[in-house]
Amino acid sequence: MPENGAAAKAATAPALAAAQETRRQRTRTFIRAVGMLPVLLLLCLGFHFLSEGRFFTGQNLGIVVQQSAVNTVLAAGMTFVILTGGIDLSVGSILAASAMAGLIISQFPDLGPLWLPAAVLTGAVFGVLNGGLIALLRLPPFIVTLGSLTAVRGVARLLGADTTVFNPSIPYAFIGNGSLTLIPGLLTIPWLWVIAVLVILVSWLVLKRTVLGVHIYAVGGNESAARLAGIKVWAVLIFVYAVSGLLAGLGGAMQAARLYAANGLQLGQSYELDAITAVILGGTSFVGGIGSIWGTLVGALIIAVLSNGLILIGVSDVWQYVIKGLVIIGAVALDRYRLQGSART
Amino acid sequence: MPENGAAAKAATAPALAAAQETRRQRTRTFIRAVGMLPVLLLLCLGFHFLSEGRFFTGQNLGIVVQQSAVNTVLAAGMTFVILTGGIDLSVGSILAASAMAGLIISQFPDLGPLWLPAAVLTGAVFGVLNGGLIALLRLPPFIVTLGSLTAVRGVARLLGADTTVFNPSIPYAFIGNGSLTLIPGLLTIPWLWVIAVLVILVSWLVLKRTVLGVHIYAVGGNESAARLAGIKVWAVLIFVYAVSGLLAGLGGAMQAARLYAANGLQLGQSYELDAITAVILGGTSFVGGIGSIWGTLVGALIIAVLSNGLILIGVSDVWQYVIKGLVIIGAVALDRYRLQGSART
Amino acid sequence: MSEPILEMRRVSKSFFSIKALRDVDLTVYPGEIHALMGENGAGKSTLMKILSGAYRPDPGSEIRIDGEVVHIHGPLGGRAAGIAIIYQELSLAPNLSVAENIYLGREVSRSGLLARDAMQAAVGPILERLGADFAPSTLVASLSMGQRQLVEIARALHARSKILIMDEPTTALSAGESERLFVLIRQLRAEGLAIIYISHRMDEVYALGDRVTVLRDGTLVGALDKPQIRADTIVRMMVGRDVSSFYKKEHDPTKDSMARQSAQVLAAVDLADGGRVKGCSLTVHAGEVVGLAGLVGAGRTELAHLIIGAAQLVSGHVEIEGKPVTIRTPGEALDAGIAYLTEDRKALGLFLDMSCKDNINLAVLGRDAKFGGILDRDKARDRAKKAFSALGIRAADINVTAGGLSGGNQQKVLLSRLLAITPKILILDEPTRGVDVGAKSEIYSIIDNLAKSGTAVLVISSDLPEIIGICDRVVVMREGRIAGELTRTAAAHFSQEEIMALATGVEHVDA
Amino acid sequence: PSQAKELKSIGISLGSLGNPFFVALSKGAEFEAKKTNPNVKITTVGFEYDLGKQVTQIDNFIAAGVDMILLNPGDPKAVGPAIKKAQAAGIIVVAVDTAAEGADATVTTNNVQAGEISCQYIVDKLGGKGDVIIENGPQVSAVIDRVVGCKNVFGKNAGIKVLSSDQDGKGSREGGLTVAQGYLTRFAKIDAIFAINDPQAIGTDLAARQQGRSGIVITAVDGAPDIEAALKDPQSPQIQASASQDPFFMARRAVQVGVSILDGKKPASPVELLPSKLVTRDNVKDYKGWTSDRSQ
Numbered sequence A, B: 001m002p003e004n005g006a007a008a009k010a011a012t013a014p015a016l017a018a019a020q021e022t023r024r025q026r027t028r029t030f031i032r033a034v035g036m037l038p039v040l041l042l043l044c045l046g047f048h049f050l051s052e053g054r055f056f057t058g059q060n061l062g063i064v065v066q067q068s069a070v071n072t073v074l075a076a077g078m079t080f081v082i083l084t085g086g087i088d089l090s091v092g093s094i095l096a097a098s099a100m101a102g103l104i105i106s107q108f109p110d111l112g113p114l115w116l117p118a119a120v121l122t123g124a125v126f127g128v129l130n131g132g133l134i135a136l137l138r139l140p141p142f143i144v145t146l147g148s149l150t151a152v153r154g155v156a157r158l159l160g161a162d163t164t165v166f167n168p169s170i171p172y173a174f175i176g177n178g179s180l181t182l183i184p185g186l187l188t189i190p191w192l193w194v195i196a197v198l199v200i201l202v203s204w205l206v207l208k209r210t211v212l213g214v215h216i217y218a219v220g221g222n223e224s225a226a227r228l229a230g231i232k233v234w235a236v237l238i239f240v241y242a243v244s245g246l247l248a249g250l251g252g253a254m255q256a257a258r259l260y261a262a263n264g265l266q267l268g269q270s271y272e273l274d275a276i277t278a279v280i281l282g283g284t285s286f287v288g289g290i291g292s293i294w295g296t297l298v299g300a301l302i303i304a305v306l307s308n309g310l311i312l313i314g315v316s317d318v319w320q321y322v323i324k325g326l327v328i329i330g331a332v333a334l335d336r337y338r339l340q341g342s343a344r345t
Numbered sequence C: 001m002s003e004p005i006l007e008m009r010r011v012s013k014s015f016f017s018i019k020a021l022r023d024v025d026l027t028v029y030p031g032e033i034h035a036l037m038g039e040n041g042a043g044k045s046t047l048m049k050i051l052s053g054a055y056r057p058d059p060g061s062e063i064r065i066d067g068e069v070v071h072i073h074g075p076l077g078g079r080a081a082g083i084a085i086i087y088q089e090l091s092l093a094p095n096l097s098v099a100e101n102i103y104l105g106r107e108v109s110r111s112g113l114l115a116r117d118a119m120q121a122a123v124g125p126i127l128e129r130l131g132a133d134f135a136p137s138t139l140v141a142s143l144s145m146g147q148r149q150l151v152e153i154a155r156a157l158h159a160r161s162k163i164l165i166m167d168e169p170t171t172a173l174s175a176g177e178s179e180r181l182f183v184l185i186r187q188l189r190a191e192g193l194a195i196i197y198i199s200h201r202m203d204e205v206y207a208l209g210d211r212v213t214v215l216r217d218g219t220l221v222g223a224l225d226k227p228q229i230r231a232d233t234i235v236r237m238m239v240g241r242d243v244s245s246f247y248k249k250e251h252d253p254t255k256d257s258m259a260r261q262s263a264q265v266l267a268a269v270d271l272a273d274g275g276r277v278k279g280c281s282l283t284v285h286a287g288e289v290v291g292l293a294g295l296v297g298a299g300r301t302e303l304a305h306l307i308i309g310a311a312q313l314v315s316g317h318v319e320i321e322g323k324p325v326t327i328r329t330p331g332e333a334l335d336a337g338i339a340y341l342t343e344d345r346k347a348l349g350l351f352l353d354m355s356c357k358d359n360i361n362l363a364v365l366g367r368d369a370k371f372g373g374i375l376d377r378d379k380a381r382d383r384a385k386k387a388f389s390a391l392g393i394r395a396a397d398i399n400v401t402a403g404g405l406s407g408g409n410q411q412k413v414l415l416s417r418l419l420a421i422t423p424k425i426l427i428l429d430e431p432t433r434g435v436d437v438g439a440k441s442e443i444y445s446i447i448d449n450l451a452k453s454g455t456a457v458l459v460i461s462s463d464l465p466e467i468i469g470i471c472d473r474v475v476v477m478r479e480g481r482i483a484g485e486l487t488r489t490a491a492a493h494f495s496q497e498e499i500m501a502l503a504t505g506v507e508h509v510d511a
Numbered sequence D: 001p002s003q004a005k006e007l008k009s010i011g012i013s014l015g016s017l018g019n020p021f022f023v024a025l026s027k028g029a030e031f032e033a034k035k036t037n038p039n040v041k042i043t044t045v046g047f048e049y050d051l052g053k054q055v056t057q058i059d060n061f062i063a064a065g066v067d068m069i070l071l072n073p074g075d076p077k078a079v080g081p082a083i084k085k086a087q088a089a090g091i092i093v094v095a096v097d098t099a100a101e102g103a104d105a106t107v108t109t110n111n112v113q114a115g116e117i118s119c120q121y122i123v124d125k126l127g128g129k130g131d132v133i134i135e136n137g138p139q140v141s142a143v144i145d146r147v148v149g150c151k152n153v154f155g156k157n158a159g160i161k162v163l164s165s166d167q168d169g170k171g172s173r174e175g176g177l178t179v180a181q182g183y184l185t186r187f188a189k190i191d192a193i194f195a196i197n198d199p200q201a202i203g204t205d206l207a208a209r210q211q212g213r214s215g216i217v218i219t220a221v222d223g224a225p226d227i228e229a230a231l232k233d234p235q236s237p238q239i240q241a242s243a244s245q246d247p248f249f250m251a252r253r254a255v256q257v258g259v260s261i262l263d264g265k266k267p268a269s270p271v272e273l274l275p276s277k278l279v280t281r282d283n284v285k286d287y288k289g290w291t292s293d294r295s296q
C-alpha cells in the first residue's frame, strides 16, 4: 500500500509550502498596506520634474502636508465607517457646523480657549446622532448621512445667521498656521500635519491593537455573523459614526484655526467626496471588512499632491478637472494591475 | 420504506403552506413596490394644508411633475446601476456634457434638429466608458464614476470654453416647456413628464419582463452565482452603466430644452445625490438585487414635492435645508417602521 | 465495459503558490455512479470545478469527453460539453425566485419577453420529484438551507446533461429527502447518465457508489471497483491511517456522579416565535448529549435561534440551571453560558476576509484583553495554533484568511471558536456538515470529552447515524412541534426507523 | 518692495470659472498681464465658493512663487490672514469684484449701487407702488451688497411691498426657474422681481412665460451676454433691465493697479469702485457687452 510513503512525502512538502505561503502572504499584506505608495511617489517625481524642481522644496512639501491634513483627519474617520460597510456623507457639513460653533464660542472672552473642545464635541454629537439612527433604527447609512449632510448644513448656516464669523485672535491659532520645529532652521512640521499624523497613529492603534478594532473589521466582514458571535453590533456602529463625527469636528477646528474664520455655507462643501476618495484609493473595500489606515494616509496625500502639483505646473482650472479625474481612475487601475501580478487573480 | 406514505401526507400540508407563503410574499412585494407612496401622499396633503390650498392645483401639480422629470430620468438609470450593486456618481457631469454638446450642435443651422440624438449619444458614450472600466478592468464603480464625475465635468466646461451656451430658438423646445394636451382645457401634461413616465415604463419592461432584467437582478443578488450560471456579467455591467449614461444624456437634453442654455460648470451639480436618494427612498437596496423602478418614481416625486412645497409655504432657504434633511431621514424611518409592522422582523 | 464518457488526465491546478491538484487522473463511464472521496482540502471540489469550467486547469492537463479532447472555457463551455454540477457552496441568487434560479442563464423568452409562467410550470414536476414543499415562485431568500439545496439539485437535474456532478448534495438534507434523492440518482443511472458523487457520509458511498476514486493532498491515491469498496480500505486510503472507533461515546450521564445527573442545565419551556416554531419544550442536563432530529424545515434551527436570542420569542422562556433567564441577543446568550454553532457557516458564521487566527479568537478577545481592551496577541496566536493541531486544520498558516480554506476546514475553524469559549451549554447545528471522516471522529471525541467534563450539549443533526452514535437522548421535531423523545438505555438503542417515524408522523413502517 | 519688479507670473483665484463673468474677468486679466509682459505665466483657478480651498490655492501660489495674486475673495474678512501670508512672501495681492481686508488694492463694481439702479428702475416702472420680490442668491458679499442696495431703494418707497427675499436661486437659470415657479404659485399678484444676477432673471422669465403670467417687471445685475440677447428678444418682454458690470475692464484695472504697486507706486485709494450702468431694452443696442472685442 502506498499510503505511508505518500504521507511522509506529503508531510514535508506542505511544511515547506506553508512557510513559503506565509512569506508570500506577508509580502501581499505589505503590498496591500503600502497600497498606492508607488503611485504617490511617481506623482511626486513627475510634478517635481515638470515644475522645474519646485515640488521637492521644504516650503512646498510643508504646504502639501498642511493641505492634506484636514482631509486626512476626515478620511481617518471615514475609514472606520467604511470598514463597517457604511458611509458618512455628512462630514463636510459637520465640519462646517463645528467650525461655526467653535468660532462663536471663541468670541466670548471667558470661554475663548474652550472653543477647540467645543468644536470637537459638536462634531461628536452629530456623529452620535448619525450612528444612533443607523444602529438603533437600522436605517441605511447613505440616506441617514445624506439627510444630515443637508440638515447639518442648514444648522451651520443658522449658527452664524448666514454670515462669516471671524476672529483674528482665536486661541490656539498656532495649530492652523504654525509649525513644530524639530531641528531648528532645518526641519519644521506644520502643526496641522502633526495632528493628522497623530490621528492616523491613534486610529491604527485602535483598529489593529484593540478588541474594538477586531470587532469593527468583523462587523464589516459579516454583520450577521458578528451579531451571532455576540458582538454588540449597534455599539460598534455608533462608535464608528461618533468617531467620524468627532474627527469632522476636529477637522472643523483645524480649518477654523487656519482661516480664523468660518462660514456655514462656504466651508467643507463636498469634502465628503475627497475623504471617501482617499479611503478608497487607500485600498479599503466598500463592502467593509478590508482595509488599512495607512492606505488612507497615502490616499489623502495623493489627492493633496495632485491639487498642489497641478497648480505648481500651471495647468488651467478646466484641465485640472480632467486630469484629476483620469489620475484617480488610473491610480486604481494601476493598483489593480500591480496586485494582479503579485497575488490573487 | 416510508417514502410513499410520508410523501402523501406531507403533500397536502406543504401545498397549503406554499400557497399561503406565495400570497404572503405577494403582499410583501406589493408593499415594497408601493414603497413610500403613503409618505408621498402625507407630504402632499401636509403641503396642501399649510399652503392654504395652493398645492393641489392643476398648475402646481404640473410644476411638481415637471421639476421631478429630469431627476426621475436620472434615477431610472441609477436604479439599473444600483440593482447590480454598483453606483454612478457621474450622472450630473454627464448631463452637463451632453447638454453642452447638444446646444453646440443646435447652433449649426444644418445640424440643428440633430442636437437631441447628439446629446443622448454623448451620454451613452460616457456611460459605456464607465461600464467598460468597471466591467473589463474590474475597478470599483465608486472610484471610476467619481473619476468621471471630475473628468467629464472638465470636458463639459471645455466644450463651451467655460461660458454659457444659449440658443433661444433651439429645435424641439416644446419638450422643455410645452405640455401635451389630453383633454383640451382640462388636462395637459408637461412633455418633460411624459418623457419621464415613458422612461419608467420602458425600464419596468426591461427589468421585469426580459431575460436581461433577470440577469441584472441576478448579478446584483449574487455575482459569482451569476457568473457560474454562464451569465456574461461584464456585458450586464456595461449595459447598466450605458443605460445610466444614456439617460443622463437624455436628462441633459431635457434640461437644455427647458433652459434654452447650458453651462458646463453649473448644470447638474450634485444631481447624482438627488438621483441616488430617489432610488434609495424607493426601496432599492444598496447591496444590489432588490428594488423596483416604481419605487424610484415615488422617490423622485417625494424629492420634487419637498422642494416645491417648502418654497410654496414660504420656508426660508436655510430652514429648507434643515427640514429637507430631516424629512428624508424621517421618510425612511417611517418606511422601516411600516415594513416591520406588516412583514418580517 | 463500455467506453469511458469522461477521462481526465494529468490534471493539475495551482492557486498562486498552493498546488491544489497534482497530475490527477479520473475515468468515468456512462451509467455509473462514481464516488470521489478524500479528506477536507484534498482537491475534490477543485477537480470538479475544472470540469464544470469554473476554474481553468494548469497547462498539460487533458480532458476527454466521449474520447475527444475538449477545452472547457467558462461555465457556458461546461454546459455545452454536457456537464451539470451542484456546487458544494450554494450558488443561488437569493433575491430571485426558485424558478428563475433554476433557469438562470438559460431563460425561456417569447418574442423577447420573459416566459415566466412557462418556466414556473416546467419547474413544478422536478420539484415534486424531489419532494420539495415550496412553490416555484418562492423567493430563495425565504428558504432554509435544506430547501436551497433542493433548488440546486433541481437546477442540475433540469439541465439534462450527460455528466452530473454532485458535490456533497446531502449535507443540508435529512434522511427523508436524501432517500428520495438516491432513488432519483439511481433512476438517472439507469438512464445512462454518468454521475460523479462527492460525500463525506460513508453509508451513502456504500449504498450508491459503483466505483470510488480517492484523492489525498491533491494527488490521486487510487480507484476502487465495486467489490473492493470497503469502509476501512477507503478510510485508510483517504487518511493514511486506520480510523478505528468512528463514533465515540464514552461519557454516560446515567453512570457519572449522581449529583450531576439531576442538574438540568438548559430548559426551553414552550418556546414559540409566532411562525415556524409552535411551542417547543426540551431539557438538557449536565454531561448529556441530546440530539435534535427532524426533517428539513421542521424548525430545529429556528428553535435554536430562539434559545440564543437570535430570533424574537413570542411566548415561552428559557431556564438555565433552574432559573428563568431573559436572553435577547446572542451576546447575552454567551454571557449566560450558551454557545451556538450555526449551520450556515458562510453567511452566519465565518468572517471570510479575516485570518483564521482572528476567527478562532473572536469570541474570547474581550476575555483575554489586557488593560480592558488591548489585544493579547501572544495568547491569540497560541490559541489558534493549539486549535490547528487539535482539530487538524489544514491551512498554510494561522494567518491565512478563512475564505481560502476548503469547506471542511472552515467548519473546524468555526468549531474552534466555540470551543475557546468553554461554555456551560453548547448548541451545535449540523456540526459535521461537510467534514471528512477523520475530522468527524475528532469532533465526536471532542463532544464526548465535553460531555464528560460536564458540558450540556445539544446536537442538531440531519445525519441519523451520527445522532444514534453519539447521543444519550433524541428529541424529534415535526412541523414546529416536539413530536417525541427517545432515550438510550443500556438495553436498547433508538433506531433510525423510530426517529423517522416520529419525524414524519407515519407510525407503521413497511420494510 | 521699493524696487521695481517685472511681472513674471501671476496667480488668479476666482469664484467659479464656469460663470461667464469670471471667464471675462480672467480674460481681462490675461489681456492686461500679457500686455505688460508677453511671457507672463498665468494660473487661473476657481475656488467654488469654498474658503478653505481658496486659502489652499493662495498657499499653492506662494509655493509656485508668483509675483502677484488676483483674488476674488470668498469672504472680505476671512481671507485676511492668507493675504497677509502672501504679502509676507513678497507677493502683491489685488482683490477684484469683492473687497478684501488687507489687500494691497481692491477693484470692484459698486454692487450696492448696481442693486440700487436696478431696483430704482422697478420703482420708476411701477410708479412707486406694487408688490415685489427680491430673488436672493448664494450669500457671498457681492450678492449681499446688491440686495442691500435694492432694499435701500425699496425701503424709501412706502408703496412698494417686498413679498419675500429669502429664497436662494443658486445664481443659475435652473435655480431661478425653480424658485420663480414656487413664487408664482404662491403669490397671485407680483408686479416685479429683482433677481440678483442675469441667469436667475432669465430662469424667472422662463417660469413666468410657462405659467402664462405677464406684466411682471424683471430686472437683474450683470449685463451678461445672455441678458443682452434677452433684452433684444421680443419674446421676453418682461426682462427689462440689468445693471451692468464690466469684468473685462475691472480685471484690467486690477492688473494695472497691481503692476504699478509692483513698480513701487502706491495707489491713491486702496479701493477703486467702478460704477455700474443700467442696460435697458431701450439702450441695449449701444451696450458693449462682455464678449465684445476689448483689445483697444
Ligand SMILES: Nc1ncnc2c1ncn2[C@@H]1O[C@H](COP(=O)(O)OP(=O)(O)OP(=O)(O)O)[C@@H](O)[C@H]1O
Pocket (backbone or CB within 6 Å): C015, C018, C020, C038, C039, C040, C041, C042, C043, C044, C045, C046, C047, C088, C404, C405, C406, C407, C408, C409, C434, C436
Ligand atoms: N479559490 C481558491 N483560492 C485559493 N486556494 C484554494 C481555492 N480553492 C481551493 N483552494 C485550496 O485548494 C485545496 C483543495 O480545496 P478543495 O475545495 O478542492 O477541497 P475539497 O476536497 O473539496 O475539500 P472539502 O471536502 O473540505 O470540500 C485546499 O487546500 C484549498 O485551500
Ligand SMILES: Nc1ncnc2c1ncn2[C@@H]1O[C@H](COP(=O)(O)OP(=O)(O)OP(=O)(O)O)[C@@H](O)[C@H]1O
Pocket (backbone or CB within 6 Å): C141, C142, C143, C144, C145, C146, C147, C172, C276, C294, C295, C296, C297, C298, C299, C300, C301, C302, C303, C343, C462
Ligand atoms: N436564514 C433564513 N432566512 C429566512 N428564513 C429562514 C432562514 N432559515 C430558516 N428559515 C425558515 O425557517 C424554516 C425552518 O427552518 P429551520 O432551518 O429552522 O429548520 P430545520 O429543521 O433546522 O431545517 P434545516 O435542516 O433545513 O436547517 C424554513 O423552512 C425557512 O422557511
Ligand SMILES: [Mg+2]
Pocket (backbone or CB within 6 Å): C044, C045, C046, C088, C167, C406, C407
Ligand atoms: Mg469540496
Ligand SMILES: [Mg+2]
Pocket (backbone or CB within 6 Å): C300, C301, C302, C343, C429
Ligand atoms: Mg437547520
